Amino acid sequence: MMEGSLLISKMLERAEKLFPKKEVVSRTSSGIHRFNYKELGERTRRLSSALETLGVERGDKVATLAWNDHRHLEAYFAIPGIGAVLHTINIRLSPEHIAYIINHAEDKVLLVDPMFLPILDAIKDHLSTVEAIILMTDEPQLPETSLSPIYSYEELLSEANPNYEFPKDLDENDPAGMCFTSATTGKPKGVVYSHRGITLHTFALGLADSAAISESDVCMPVVPMFHANAWGMPFASTWYGTTQVMPGPSFTPELLAELITQEKVTITAGVPTIWLGLLKELDANAEKYDMSSLRAVLCGGSAAPMGMIRAFEQKHKVPFIHAYGMTETTPLATLSRLKSYQEDLPEEDKLEIRAKQGYVVPGLEIKVVNDEGEAEWNGEDMGELLIRGPWIADEYYKDERTTDAFRDGWLHTGDIVTIDEEGIIKIADRTKDLVKSGGEWISTIDLENALMAHDAVFEAAVVGVPHPSWQERPVACVVLKPEASATKEELLDYLKPQFAKWWIPDDVIFMDELPKTSVGKFQKNSLREELQEHLIV
Amino acid sequence: MMEGSLLISKMLERAEKLFPKKEVVSRTSSGIHRFNYKELGERTRRLSSALETLGVERGDKVATLAWNDHRHLEAYFAIPGIGAVLHTINIRLSPEHIAYIINHAEDKVLLVDPMFLPILDAIKDHLSTVEAIILMTDEPQLPETSLSPIYSYEELLSEANPNYEFPKDLDENDPAGMCFTSATTGKPKGVVYSHRGITLHTFALGLADSAAISESDVCMPVVPMFHANAWGMPFASTWYGTTQVMPGPSFTPELLAELITQEKVTITAGVPTIWLGLLKELDANAEKYDMSSLRAVLCGGSAAPMGMIRAFEQKHKVPFIHAYGMTETTPLATLSRLKSYQEDLPEEDKLEIRAKQGYVVPGLEIKVVNDEGEAEWNGEDMGELLIRGPWIADEYYKDERTTDAFRDGWLHTGDIVTIDEEGIIKIADRTKDLVKSGGEWISTIDLENALMAHDAVFEAAVVGVPHPSWQERPVACVVLKPEASATKEELLDYLKPQFAKWWIPDDVIFMDELPKTSVGKFQKNSLREELQEHLIV
Known part of the structure; x- marks a missing residue:
């Protein structure tokens, strides 16, 4: 067989060639911006070439402090496209932690939404590796700031090469992305994603029995792009030619309901608190919105209460898919789909199954262990969930806590679960919350x-x-x-x-x-x- | 990221754990045999252990001369499971060519349906590497034969280890399968499949925009398992927990229509001549059958006439998916799905698009070249189709003809196609038939x-x-x-x-x-x- 490296740039190239007309709808602080995959390709290539001109080399870390918008999407492909590492910074971390992770990752360039300049201003004297800051803004004038050197994203792009060719001699095991996960105590822990891991994860997202991301979808990731790659949605949507809707900064439940209605969103993804908010808005103002385009609300991050699942499905006719994963798992690990022979069960039994976190997706393996060894698959015995596979991290980046979590070839998730006869897991607790x-x-x-x-x-x-x-x-x-x-x-x-x-x-x-x-x-x-x-x- | 090798044994292990109750329905010369994935797992492990006992080692070739039935399915997993190479022999080749490919592949063990003993009898004096023959039969008594040493499949299994553990230290780039493709002139040419190539191909088969093989499907591969892995259906069905229907030896259009009706087949795959036959049978005896379970007839191997697609879709309400591939491409390369914005076209326009071979699946790249360079994407200019990617062969096994077909990192398919504005290819001809x-x-x-x-x-x-x-x-x-x-x-x-x-x-x-x-x-x-x-x- 040919070597055929699994590289992220190939996903974008497919979208450019096969889906040039398909749209990305991006909400920024200055309004709704629409463009297509042909333009995404050109702008991404410009950004890649601009980064190289600024001196970014293979293996260098380039960080983003940004919302879910089109520039962040460009960075998702431009940075790994040149062989550098996309470090998405969780902007909700404390300034101290943000300074720590920028230094720990050794970020060379920062791509920053102007909204986060105050954070950078506050920590700038503690940053030891940053050589350039690029401001992701529509404004022609850069704001007053003491940060330096600072560049305008759009100005850099206007001078850069729209025909930049992505290098094809990268190794699929090279780092492509990086994300820090907050720890209960201590500093955030860094996870590094490879081109291979992200590509295989994207295959898993497109499977009919998984999220089934398709060209015909309109996909809106509400989960932030700084959090485990927005669960891989931007990669999957681009590879499969899916219309993307990026909700931008500081959205409200009203705004999400409006975007779903106006853009005819078919699949969206986020944590339970987001959906609790949306549910409240729908309950209060159902007549204002049309949810009929939605074929799936993907929910993860923590366990969704059954009452919420029931309300979405029965009251608002919105299908709900419960999933499980974490930063360390890229993140999709399990997903709650009924098996075909469960379809005939009474509605309440089905709801109960679907309120669990589901079974492991193809490509990964799980086991559940407690003091007595492997937990029985009886839906009652609790144990810690262990995961392994080609899109599971094998370490925390330059961090001693690696030895706690990665042992004997398995990621020890710290999640206490039960697993039933069907292999379906149910989160019972975090080890520390039990x-x-x-x-x-x-x-x-x-x-x-x-x-x-x-x-x-x-x-x-x-x-x-x-x-x-x-x-x-x-x-x-x-x-x-x-x-x-x-x-x-x-x-x-x-x-x-x-x-x-x-x-x-x-x-x-x-x-x-x-x-x-x-x-x-x-x-x-x-x-x-x-x-x-x-x-x- | 963890290494997480992509191994075929992991597909079977997933089916054993998550779908033990799901069924395989196998038609053999002695009737319909039903068993489940738990039993498939046990029998496959027995076969693996029996092969090791017979002296089969990693890298050894083990060939099958068999129809689409449950024992062939066991061989699909047992042989690569121990690190040996599954060589599926096209039983429609001439005896001379069968002898050639057995010797050329250096097959050590042959798994043979009794129906093909006469072929082996005729060529036995020309076989230089075969050390054992295993007869795949329900009969307790072995038939009279001069072949030796010869073993009963079921007897070997009954003495073997049902808890055999598949080795996990195989390299995903190791050979897992092998198939010879007949050449217009000269000897058949061998293609070797790796664990990695087959696994990635199986991901592609499960994508929502591809064949979308799902746990809820009932999948009947009519394309023989000795021909490009039955287009990957046995691997995909097992990994995704799909019910499998194996039509067995010498089936007729009546038999296929009966199996679809009785087993509620949802997806089936084969070449146009098979579907022409089925169409004739449906036209003649529509009242005898129920095709309503079918969500897709996958058709490839050669171009399906539009009249046939129309008849299936409009007359018999059976959705038709046209695909393209070849032994060298594992085989899925392109698949004809409408893009979402084509759904509003008039019915005849849509039919015309779907009668083409479609666009390239995620993971592969194609281009179309002629004497002037890359052909324009205008649906008119003809050129040869070139393909590359991680499930595309990079050589013919120990064969000088490699240099013709594999050049500059691309497989030169020998197929003349046009490619339209949407990247959809249409086979115009074979280079040699033009x-x-x-x-x-x-x-x-x-x-x-x-x-x-x-x-x-x-x-x-x-x-x-x-x-x-x-x-x-x-x-x-x-x-x-x-x-x-x-x-x-x-x-x-x-x-x-x-x-x-x-x-x-x-x-x-x-x-x-x-x-x-x-x-x-x-x-x-x-x-x-x-x-x-x-x-x-």
Whole structure:
């Protein structure tokens, strides 16, 4: 067989040749910008050539601080296209952490949305490797800034070569991308993606039994492009000639609902908190929107409550696909599709299966292990999920924590799951969030999902709180829906028929909002800290 | 990223773990045999262990002489599973050629359907490398034969290890399969498939915009498993957990229609002559069958006439997918799907697009070249199709003809095509079949398809025949439908409005049947030979 390296530039070349007329719809701070794959190709080639002119060489890191828009998409292909490494910076990290990861990755050039100049201004004296900053803006004039040297993205492009040829002698195992994942404690940890890993992952996204990304789709990644490659959507959409809708900066649920309606979005992807917001908007203003184009809402990042899945599917007729992955897994690892012989089950049983995280996609392998070895596939035994395969990281970039997470050829995810007879996993908890009460394990996620299925509850987080005799006991932190009301007793009574007696939280604390991480997950460590002495004093 | 080698054994392991209950339906000479992926896994592991016991080592060639049935499927995974090479022998080759390819491949073990013992008996004295023959039969007693040593497949399996562990230290670039393609002149040419090439090809088959093979499908490969891996269907079906229907030996159109009806087949694959036969049967006995389960008839091997596509789609409501590939391309290379913006075209325009061979699948690259360089994408300029990518062969196995076909990193297919503005190719001819008349090229395939769209015509082959003043002129060989009639003048008058004057054949010759190759294609070289002096004397 021919060597035929799996390179990211080949995805873009296919779009240029076969789908030149297909569109990318990009929302920026100055409005909606539309262009096609022919133009995307030309502009990407210009950016590649401009980066080379600035001195970027193979293996160099080029970072982005940007939203989901067309320039970020160009960077997605231009940077790996020349053999450099696309480092997407999570702009929700603290300035200290952003400075750390820029230095740790040794970023040579930064591509920056003007909105993030203040962050850079604040940390500029701590940056030791950056040689140039490129401002991603429509404005002809660069804003006042002390940062230097600084370039205008559009000006660089206008002077660059639209016929730049991507080198074809790259090795498919060369690094193409890089993303840091925030750690519970300590500095963020870096994951490096190869051309091969990203290409194989993109194949997996296009499979009929996976996300089935197709030329006929209109794909809107709501998950940020700085977070695990927006789950690979920009790569898949480009390779398969899919129309792309990029929602841009600081979008609201209204804006997402409008974009879906106007652009006839067929598939979108994001974390549960995004969809909870959209659901609220649809519930409030259903008549304003048309969701009928949507064939799939892909949901991952954390477990989606069954109530939300039910509401999308039954009330708004929007099919929901639950998936699982993490920065370390590029990220798609499992996806919840019914098997054909499950199609005849009662609706509620099917919903229950689809509310799990699904089974592993072709190309990867998983196992579930606990102190006794491999967990039985019975849907009850809990264990840590281990994953391996060609788009799974094998280390954290220059980081000692590699040895904890990557052992014996497997990624140890830190996620506690059950796995049923069908190989379908269900996230029970993060290793660190699991409540260990009197020697038994209690899944905080199960309790949260049950609480969030209550009519009055908007969000709920359950944490383990130190307890004098039980080691830990669960405590629920609850945000009620606007104008809804419920008492602690009502909520606990609601849980009782659903769980063993010792699973029921010792207390319910009502809050105005729950603390969230930079990627929209509940920040349980800060809740745990706050409630440290709640059951003792 | 982890290395995560792409190995064929991993496909089977996924089916065993995730789809143990899903079924393989296999028709053998003794009836219909049903079993599931759990059993397939056990039997395959037994076969692997038995082959090792017989002395088969990594890199050894193990050949099959078999139909599409469950034992052949077991061999598909057991042989590459131990690191040996699955050599599928085209049983329609001449005994001399079969002896040649067994010796040329240096096959160590042969897995043989009893039906082919007479062939082996005839050539046994010419075989120089074969150490063992395994008879794939349900019968407890081996038949009388002078071949030795000979083993019973089932007896070997019954004594072997059902828990055999497939080695995981194989290199994904190691050879996994091998198939010889018949040449117009000379010996068959061998193509070697790697684990990597087959795995990537299988990804491509599962894409939503490709064949979209899914767990929910019931897949029946009619294309033989000895011909380019049955187009990869057995690998894709197993990896994705698809129900498989193997039609077994010497099937008829009636039998295929019955299997589709009874097993609720959703996707099937084969060459146009198979579908012409099925169409005849459906036209004659539509009331006996139910084709409503079929979501796709995949057709390749040679160009399908538009009339046939229309009949399947409009008359029998069976969606038709035209594809292109060859033994050297594993084989899927292009596939005819409408692009989303073509969906609004008039029905006839859409049919015309879908009667072409489609555009290249993700992962491969094509170009079309003629004497002037790359052909324009205008749907008119003809040129030879060149293909490259990670599931394209880079040589013929130990064969000097490698230098003709593999040049400058591209496979030169020998197929003359046009390519339109959308990148959609249309086979105009084989290089060797093209009629060169007065310095211009005439596509015999276009003429054949036009003839086969005539109500009275069952099959038609057009060949170039030496001509004193024009170098060559086209002559049509036509088989009429039973009880239909047409004269030469009627057929030529029918062609005239559709083609330039100088394309119209100089003669029409009516025949009872057309000579066909071992894989069901028209044998034009024998027609050419026969008609050598037709326009001269």
